Amino acid sequence: MSHESISHFMSEAMKLAEQSIPFSSPNPAVGAVIVKNGKIIGKGKTSPFGGRHAEANAIRSVHDKNYLKGATLYCTLEPCSHSGKTPPCTTAIIESKFKNVIIALKDPDSQVNGKGIKQLRKANIQVIIGDGSNEVNNQLMSYIYHRKTGLPFFSAKLASTLDGKIATMKNDSKWISNNASRNRVHKFRSKVDAILVGSKTVIIDNPFLTARRNGKLLKNQPLRIVIDSKGQLSTNYNIFNNDAETLVVTTDASSKKWRKQIEKAGHSFIIIDDKLKQVDLLKFAQSMSELGIMHIHVEGGGQLIGALMHHQLIIKLYLFIAPKIIGNQKAINMIDGLNIEKVSEALKLINTSYEFIKQDILIAGEVDYK
């Protein structure tokens, strides 16, 4: 199977998988279709966390189980072979007497990692790997990164002027990007586990950080996370409303009284200390990963994004560049604190894409830390 191609049936499986992002988290969002005599006879996607896997849902969708004998199963990720919250998918596939299983990607999770493929082959099922591997690799980027590194996948969004500013020297930033770009941001929000901002962004912009369409809240609301080492934020800010949960990341430098107020407002806090009385961002990332948070989308500001990049935590950047100029050294930089001295040492974006959104340009790419 060529790594460049994707079959019609695997594309269908990917469409199903997309609907499970991020509801399945921290399980991978998988799609599965069952094909017999060239026709799709069953479909399934990963249920919200704790529920059935995509393969089991696809099998359940076929009422006459005799029809499964000799069929082909297309799934975007290797079926699991271990018991967790649900029984192993390989057992259901073997018992259903499938003839072929086509898989886009091997599951990097240490509990699976080839064991599912081995079990299927042992039961004389033909297994083919690689149909749509590039596409599924992109779709499951945060899951794969999380399982391989033990860290969440951090992406970041910034709206900047042509001169790389995200706000004026008076901290005015509404609005740099256009309406269509901002609608796109709401779409991103609905596809991630958490949104992260720095305390200064909350103090200045007072954002809601909820995912909305035409002003209405979407079904999935990501966890809102704010870094506030010293406990400066009052619970009157919009991020402490009841539209979504908020987690405040703080240090011992914040007062117990302030932490109680956060809880009283119905939200939570976590203490991540370091010697400088500022949140240790690596420890923060590790603890989020342990909580099962796979994808954190950072929405500024420039200091926080710079500090995360200093620790090589930001993997993907989405830059909305508007054809505007602010022209002041003291205006807020898009990314701050990296202090790179030579152009030859500048961080580069790789695997970039460029898209016009009306007059704005969206540049997306992965940060190359090499």
Ligand SMILES: NC(=O)c1ccc[n+]([C@@H]2O[C@H](COP(=O)([O-])OP(=O)(O)OC[C@H]3O[C@@H](n4cnc5c(N)ncnc54)[C@H](OP(=O)(O)O)[C@@H]3O)[C@@H](O)[C@H]2O)c1
């Ligand atoms: N156009 C846009 O896309 C956009 C998006 C967001 C914000 N903005 C604008 O950007 C401005 C705010 O951005 P900003 O860059 O001034 O501040 P910011 O990034 O919002 O806030 C600074 C944050 O960085 C944290 N931080 C900095 N260095 C750190 C380190 N080494 N380790 C751990 N934490 C660290 C601080 O933590 P502590 O507080 O805990 O010390 C604080 O939470 C506002 O004017 C806002 O309007 C624009």
